[in-house]
Amino acid sequence: MSAKHKLNAAYMSGSFLIAILVGAFFQSTAIVLGTLAFLLFMDFVAGNIRK
16 A cells, blocks of 8 residues: 555545544534535645545
């Protein structure tokens, strides 16, 4: 596994963890999905997640 793939996995894992914590706080699956989509989008736009 290349370094790029490891970094992408780390950013995605962090996004999943944060989304799950926020969703658990609000007790809402929709919040989890929305937060996850937002975080992944922001990571992609910021260049943290590379193709």
